[in-house]
Amino acid sequence: MVRITKIRQNTREYYVLAYNIRKGTKVQRRERYLGKEIPKDVEALKEQFAHELYEEMYGAELEVIHQQYVSMQEQIPPIGLEKYYEDFAINFTYDTNRIEGGSLTRNETRVLILHDQAPQRPLNDILETKTHYELLKYIRTYNGELGFNVVLEWHHRLLKDTQKDSAGRLRDRQVKISGSKLIPPSPVELQPSLDEFFQWYKERIRTCHPVELAMLVQYKFVRIHPFMDGNGRISRLLMNFILHKHKFPMYNIPDQDRHSYYKALHRADKKEDAYVLARYLTKKYIKNQKKNQTR
16 A cells, blocks of 8 residues: 655655565565645545556556457457357356355356256346346447446346346445445435546546556445445446456456455455555456466
8 A cells, every 4th residue: 555654864854655566575665755744635646656656566567468468369260259258258257246146156157148048046146147248248349438327227237137126226325335344425425426436537548557447447436336236246347348448358356266355345445545456456367367378
C-alpha cells in the first residue's frame, strides 16, 4: 500500500509517498515528495503514484503477454480460435459460479453447455449457468463502450430467467458484504456512485494500462454492490470485457483461489486501496499466462 511518511533530516521535516517494491530477492523503496505539508489532493497523488508503480512492476511482462496473445490469434485458424474461446467460457462460467456458491461441477457445466443435458441440480443453478455462458459470448462480440445502461442490460441477461423482479434493476435496500466492514452505498446513493464510477472509468481509459484498469474496475464495481445479486459475476465479466477489448487474454479466477481472492478483497477494503486487489490479481494473471505458454 502507498503510504504517507514523514521524513526528518536534521532540522528539516517533509512528507513523502512511499512504497516498497520487490525486485527478485531485494526490496527497493520508491518515494514521491509531497512537501512540508500534506497536500489537499493527496488521494489523487497517491493514485497517480500507485499507477506509476504498477507500470514499473508489471508493464514489461504484460507487454510480452499482449504480443504473444495477438500472435496466437493471428496464427490459429478461426475454428481453433473459437474452440479456445469456448473452452475459456465453459471454465470461466464454472469457476465464477462456484465462487458465488453454484452447485454444478466442471464436467456438468461442460455437458450442459455443449450438449444441453441438465444434471440433477437446482433449476436456478442450471439456468444461470446457461445465461452466464451466453452473456460472455455476447460480451466478447460487443463493440460498444461501458456505461450505466449497458451494465443494467448485462445484469438483466444474467438473471432474467431466475430473478425476473430484480434482473437489470438497482437494489432498493441496504446490504452488507459478507466478511467486510465496508458498507456499500445506500439505495439513494447508488446512482451518484455509479455516475462517479463510469466517469472515473472514462478518464482512466486514457491513462491506465488495460490490465490495470480491468482489475481496478472489478474491485470498484463490486464494492458499490449495485444489485441484490450477481455483483461478483458482473464485476468479473466487466474485467474480461476490458481485457478482451484491448486484446489481452481473458482471465479466469479459479474456484480453488476463492479464499485467497476474498482475502485480497478484504485487505483492499481494510486499507481502502483498490490497488491491493489489482496487484494480487495481476500477479496471478501473469503467473497463469506464463503457465499457459509452457503447455
